[in-house]
Amino acid sequence: MNVNLAIELLPGLHLKNPVMPASGTYEYGEGANAFDPSQLGAIVTKSVAPVPWPGNEPPRLFETPCGLLNAVGIPSEGVEAFRQKVLPLLRQYRTSLIVSVAGETAAEFARVIRVLETENGISAYELNFSCPNLGDGIPFGTNPDLLRQAVELARGETSRPIIIKLSPNVTDIRLMAQEAQQAGANAVALINTITGMAIDVRRQRPVLGNIFGGLSGPAIKPVALRMVWEVAGAVDIPVIGVGGISNTNDALEFLLAGARAVQIGTANFANPLVMPEIIAGIAAYLVENGFSSLTEIIGLARR
């Protein structure tokens, strides 16, 4: 098909297409792939923590209508093991690599970046400020001061692009995005999961081992799309759309709302081939509607 899916996500970072996995939803390397990961616009890793972390007590999952509650809790082999064992595997793929970074304090984010700075083959960092499953709450994603401090500290460690993944569990997500931009972030990705819970009435107890979990899947797509629309109109840095995208139509909605790329999460669990299907679907849409390049439709619905 004679159509250009490539996009410059942010200055200097060129993607072959706008589709990438949401952090933690796609098992890369180790041969466990439904398709060649080099087809993706980028690989986004599961979040890398400064030290090994086992993740949360099970049960970690609960399916809801059109959604999935998870309290996996970012299990990580730790940045040292990631650097030595995982990174060499990921470098073999011919696409951009975005390393997602997790931490419980601003200093921990900076520490992970410091360890990875000397490694080549990393296109950008995505700071996971919004996982609702760690610690005593959601410190970075919902507190503008903490967010700014953490971004500034990370900024001091690297000249590579920094993407901030934003939590939707705030009153006005535009303020958080603006804070991230002012503190030196190069892009924002939104939304992470919406905090929720479920109770087992038979056992009279919360279902999830962590009590609270993050809601993902088609149930949250309208909320995510609204927030992407809002943020794309409120900041000058690029926006990556994520939240309940399950098919080509969903992905197109986010691109038309102003996202320069999209991340696919929960849909990978239901259909391991969904990402290549969406890449092909976007190309087909562009051809059918007389566009020659992806960039022509970014934000087109905002006219």
Next chain:
Amino acid sequence: MKFYYDNKRGQSVMMFTKGTIVAQRVVSDQYHLLTIEQPDIAKQARPGQFIMLKAWERIDLLLPRPFSLYRILPERGQLQILYQVRGQGTAEIARRVPGEKVELTGPAGNGIVLPEEGAIALLGRGIGAAPLMAIAETAAARKGLAVYTFLSARKTELLLGREDFALYASRVTLATDDGHHNEGRLLTALLAEMIAREGIAIRSVYTCGSRRLARGLLPMQARYGFTAYIFLEETMACGIGSCKGCVCKVREPGSPAGFVYKKVCQDGPVFPVDKVVW
């Protein structure tokens, strides 16, 4: 479409594909036996492995559901799953009729390694009989490997697969909580009694459907010289190792907590009972 080669274990190619329903039979009350034609998976699958099955178009039921394999029929290119209608997913599956297509991912997880000879025991509680049948059938094909099956349930009608097990097992011992069979005694006690009375040397024991049964096997291992394994269940989203949701605690001396989380889908679903943190 074949998409997955598991290098670490090198034992199977996982496929994301479609199958056709060949038969749907009500076995007892809310228990159904579903036969699916999918020759590629049927040829690859081994006892202990499972499939992820999606049999609906509605998008509110987001995820496929994991099912153990009751029978693997490579010559016919078919798989059978024995399932209990429990939630919305299984209710949808129960509505499907022969000729309809379903989505399948598999064979997932690791197959078990059976001893070449000697004797094994299978202990199944209720629907826990399901994955044991594939073991019985495979073991029966090996000369010199005897299979002793023990099944329990609340009442006789819920003893699943008794006729099928009778075809492959050297003996099938039953127990029901209502006392109709063997005064409702524990299967572990019945196994111990058989070993003591007849001097049968059991090499491996596989159990499913009751954590109590699995725990009961723990102290018996050293005494009777067998290794016991349990089929674990956890809620799964993907079944292929991506979501990291279906974990169980497995003993690991030297680790900070004394245990590590293992994925039931990729590291299991069968684990030695003395490795599991109960």
